[in-house]
Amino acid sequence: MTAPAAPATARACEVRVCAGPGCVAKGSLEIAERFDAVVAENSLSDRVRVIRTGCHGLCSKGPLVVVGDDGVFYPAVDTAAAERIVESILSGCEPVEGLLFRTSPGGPPIARYADIPFNAGQQRIVLRNCGVIDPEDLDEALAAGDYAALRTTLTALTPREVIEAVRGSGLRGRGGAGFLTGLKWQLARDAAGEQKYLICNADEGDPGAFMDRAVLEGDPHAVLEGMAIAAYAIGASQGYVYVRAEYPLAVRRLTKAIADAEARGLLGAGIMGSGFTFKIEIREGAGAFVCGEETALIASIEGHRGMPRPRPPFPTTSGLWGRPTCINNVETLANVAWIIEHGAMAYWGIGRGMSAGTKVFSLTGRVRYGGLVEVPMGLTVAALVEGIGGGASGSRPIKAAQIGGPAGGCLPVRLFDTPIEYQTLSAAGAGVGSGGLVVVDESTCMVELARYFLAFTQAESCGKCAPCRIGTKRMLEIVTRITEGDGVPGDIEQLEQLGRVVKSTSLCALGGTAPNLMLSTLRYFRAEYEEHINEKKCRAHACAALSTYVVVPGKCTGCGACRKACPSGAISGVAKGVHSIDPAVCTRCGVCEATCRFDAVAKV
Amino acid sequence: MADHECVCATGADSVDLTLLRPVLDEFASDGGALIPVLQRAQAIYGYLPREALLEIAERRRIPFSDVYGVATFYAQFHLQPRGATVVRVCDGTACHVAGSPEVARAIVGELGVAMGETAADGSITVESVACLGCCVVAPVVAIGEQVHGQVNPAMARTLARRLHREATR
Numbered sequence: 001m002t003a004p005a006a007p008a009t010a011r012a013c014e015v016r017v018c019a020g021p022g023c024v025a026k027g028s029l030e031i032a033e034r035f036d037a038v039v040a041e042n043s044l045s046d047r048v049r050v051i052r053t054g055c056h057g058l059c060s061k062g063p064l065v066v067v068g069d070d071g072v073f074y075p076a077v078d079t080a081a082a083e084r085i086v087e088s089i090l091s092g093c094e095p096v097e098g099l100l101f102r103t104s105p106g107g108p109p110i111a112r113y114a115d116i117p118f119n120a121g122q123q124r125i126v127l128r129n130c131g132v133i134d135p136e137d138l139d140e141a142l143a144a145g146d147y148a149a150l151r152t153t154l155t156a157l158t159p160r161e162v163i164e165a166v167r168g169s170g171l172r173g174r175g176g177a178g179f180l181t182g183l184k185w186q187l188a189r190d191a192a193g194e195q196k197y198l199i200c201n202a203d204e205g206d207p208g209a210f211m212d213r214a215v216l217e218g219d220p221h222a223v224l225e226g227m228a229i230a231a232y233a234i235g236a237s238q239g240y241v242y243v244r245a246e247y248p249l250a251v252r253r254l255t256k257a258i259a260d261a262e263a264r265g266l267l268g269a270g271i272m273g274s275g276f277t278f279k280i281e282i283r284e285g286a287g288a289f290v291c292g293e294e295t296a297l298i299a300s301i302e303g304h305r306g307m308p309r310p311r312p313p314f315p316t317t318s319g320l321w322g323r324p325t326c327i328n329n330v331e332t333l334a335n336v337a338w339i340i341e342h343g344a345m346a347y348w349g350i351g352r353g354m355s356a357g358t359k360v361f362s363l364t365g366r367v368r369y370g371g372l373v374e375v376p377m378g379l380t381v382a383a384l385v386e387g388i389g390g391g392a393s394g395s396r397p398i399k400a401a402q403i404g405g406p407a408g409g410c411l412p413v414r415l416f417d418t419p420i421e422y423q424t425l426s427a428a429g430a431g432v433g434s435g436g437l438v439v440v441d442e443s444t445c446m447v448e449l450a451r452y453f454l455a456f457t458q459a460e461s462c463g464k465c466a467p468c469r470i471g472t473k474r475m476l477e478i479v480t481r482i483t484e485g486d487g488v489p490g491d492i493e494q495l496e497q498l499g500r501v502v503k504s505t506s507l508c509a510l511g512g513t514a515p516n517l518m519l520s521t522l523r524y525f526r527a528e529y530e531e532h533i534n535e536k537k538c539r540a541h542a543c544a545a546l547s548t549y550v551v552v553p554g555k556c557t558g559c560g561a562c563r564k565a566c567p568s569g570a571i572s573g574v575a576k577g578v579h580s581i582d583p584a585v586c587t588r589c590g591v592c593e594a595t596c597r598f599d600a601v602a603k604v
Numbered sequence: 605m606a607d608h609e610c611v612c613a614t615g616a617d618s619v620d621l622t623l624l625r626p627v628l629d630e631f632a633s634d635g636g637a638l639i640p641v642l643q644r645a646q647a648i649y650g651y652l653p654r655e656a657l658l659e660i661a662e663r664r665r666i667p668f669s670d671v672y673g674v675a676t677f678y679a680q681f682h683l684q685p686r687g688a689t690v691v692r693v694c695d696g697t698a699c700h701v702a703g704s705p706e707v708a709r710a711i712v713g714e715l716g717v718a719m720g721e722t723a724a725d726g727s728i729t730v731e732s733v734a735c736l737g738c739c740v741v742a743p744v745v746a747i748g749e750q751v752h753g754q755v756n757p758a759m760a761r762t763l764a765r766r767l768h769r770e771a772t773r
Contacts, residue, residue, distance in 0.1 A: 021737045021738050022741060025753045059739075205735075206735070207695070207698075208698045246737075283640070284639075285680075286639050286643065286680040287680035288679060306677065306678070362739060364739035365742075366701070370739070438698050438739075440701050444701045452695075452697070453697075567714075567761070589706060590706035590709075590756075591710060591757045591761060594706075594758040594759070
């Protein structure tokens with residue numbers, strides 16, 4: 001391709017290629033390289049600038065590319081599309097219509113990223129720079145406004161005023177517990193002791209959640225700035241980021257961000273010429289879900305097994321090395337600069353009731369548009385799942401939303417008009433949690449889902465207290481037995497009793513919330529448990545012991561693909577004749593169903 | 605590998621403890637740095653050999669039981685050598701509801717290596733992980749660092765067969 005002569009005044013057009021985890025899994029780094037190559041081959045570096053950004057949000061349509069100041073959006077970009085996009089930039093930035101987003105094939109194209117239905121209703125505070133800036137470039141972060149609030153804090157505000165602002169904003173801990181952030185800061189500030197610590201909890205361990213990862217990888221300076229403001233407020237000179245080792249890219253970006261910020265005097269000794277000194281070290285977690293709990297996290301930083309201890313004393317009084325320690329989650333800290341910049345009332349004005357501001361969710365599962373979303377508190381689950389998420393991704397209707405990870409619960413579809421608030425969701429047995437939201441349809445068995453989460457919490461139980469150690473094991477055994485068709489009358493009542501005991505007597509929040517998901521499924525999907533126990537039936541056909549595969553005669557063409565693919569030789573049939581599956585030999589591996597191109601294998 | 609066979613002792617002669625010295629020196633004055641020391645040790649050896657744990661305990665003047673306790677508490681640490689290629693089958697919530705159990709069965713069945721185990725020839729380790737953070741392309745399987753999305757049981761068998769061919773070549 002040949003490049004037309006460049007207009008004299010042209011500023012480089014920015015091509016933002018999403019390098020978030022979802023898009024990378026779909027090959028976005030190769031796409032970015034293709035853009036680089038096309039730009040280099042044609043000597044266009046003064047006209048086209050390729051930026052690898054953090055997560056754009058709509059992961060399910062990746063790899064995503066957003067072009068220019070208008071934000072022209074291209075989903076599912078491949079290498080051929082990349083070349084056409086560069087051509088379009090050279091010919092005046094006209095959007096390439098054939099590559100634009102459409103809600104249905106042949107539907108009208110939507111050119112701007114901001115205008116797609118997925119983004120309607122979202123409000124980006126935490127994610128303000130995610131997907132916009134190059135997270136490894138401090139200058140871009142500064143140009144986007146990072147560290148402006150820290151400057152305001154250090155030049156114009158006393159620590160008390162900072163705490164007042166955060167208290168007034170109504171910001172609550174986004175890691176799951178929902179404790180008032182300003183109050184926590186106040187407690188740490190008021191605690192006796194010269195040396196205090198500020199810890200950023202980046203040990204995001206909920207399965208099905210990647211909010212904190214997205215922020216750390218997409219805008220690490222926003223988190224560091226929030227930490228510095230928090231440290232100034234409580235009087236800490238040393239901070240730690242406790243981050244999952246499973247997030248190597250986040251660790252790398254944080255390390256670079258800290259070094260860059262220190263080199264510019266934005267962190268370290270005498271920040272911005274003030275008398276305030278704050279240093280940040282990274283501690284990599286080593287893979288233990290319980291370390292998300294504050295006292296377990298502290299034990300881990302101190303070099304011990306990550307086991308919680310009884311509270312009080314709370315970490316704000318006696319935490320790391322016995323000193324007052326304030327622990328805030330990534331998302332919580334990423335809100336802080338915005339609050340300082342825009343004022344407490346502006347933040348309080350977003351959201352509803354006692355739940356102020358926005359919340360980031362990872363919206364996944366059986367939903368049409370999945371990814372990373374940030375919405376004002378008070379939005380209904382329906383607006384999130386149906387409006388932003390576009391409803392069910394498959395032909396089966398949506399059954400429930402699993403909200404809040406292992407500590408949360410399942411909200412049935414009939415209660416989707418529940419607003420996303422701390423009180424309303426926890427009254428409904430779900431809870432905001434850290435922000436994982438997995439939509440499930442009728443192919444998911446709720447008993448099996450309860451078994452899945454109990455298996456997770458049982459494996460992650462540290463074993464220190466008996467209710468959690470033994471209780472999660474007993475609950476898992478009973479639920480597993482039910483899914484295997486060996487449930488007996490009385491199991492449900494025993495599960496409820498065990499759940500109550502484990503909830504009320506466990507040492508820490510891991511055990512205290514471990515039964516939640518099971519209890520919510522018992523509350524809303526009790527009939528499924530009863531069917532498993534009394535009729536040995538799994539209506540979702542998800543429990544292997546209670547379901548089997550059959551060939552649908554009207555659909556089978558006799559192609560033989562399933563027979564050849566079956567690893568256990570359970571399928572027989574002649575060419576062009578209807579095949580059959582021997583249930584005695586079948587291992588329920590699902591290969592036949594995945595292989596059949598005619599939808600002729602069904603689970604019953 | 606038979607249950608009664610002690611794997612800690614195998615390859616003991618090949619553990620070069622001098623590699624550990626710079627790490628132990630670097631963190632000598634940091635009393636809380638046991639986990640970073642173990643992480644670095646694992647980066648050196650690929651796992652945590654018993655000899656290395658004993659050396660760390662002695663040099664840091666802490667009981668071996670403490671070092672062993674920490675090394676066995678965290679999922680990241682491995683006390684036995686790992687396969688040259690690690691297959692991680694994601695069983696996060698999104699992957700689970702999208703069919704990761706069937707995918708896991710397919711991979712285990714095709715490779716003949718049980719979940720959480722390493723092949724006898726040391727070529728492949730198969731493990732189940734809680735979440736790889738690529739939930740929108742569930743179910744996900746990572747072979748080495750390469751992430752494969754939207755894997756169904758048939759694809760999983762194909763991936764496993766290809767890996768097995770490459771590993772035994």
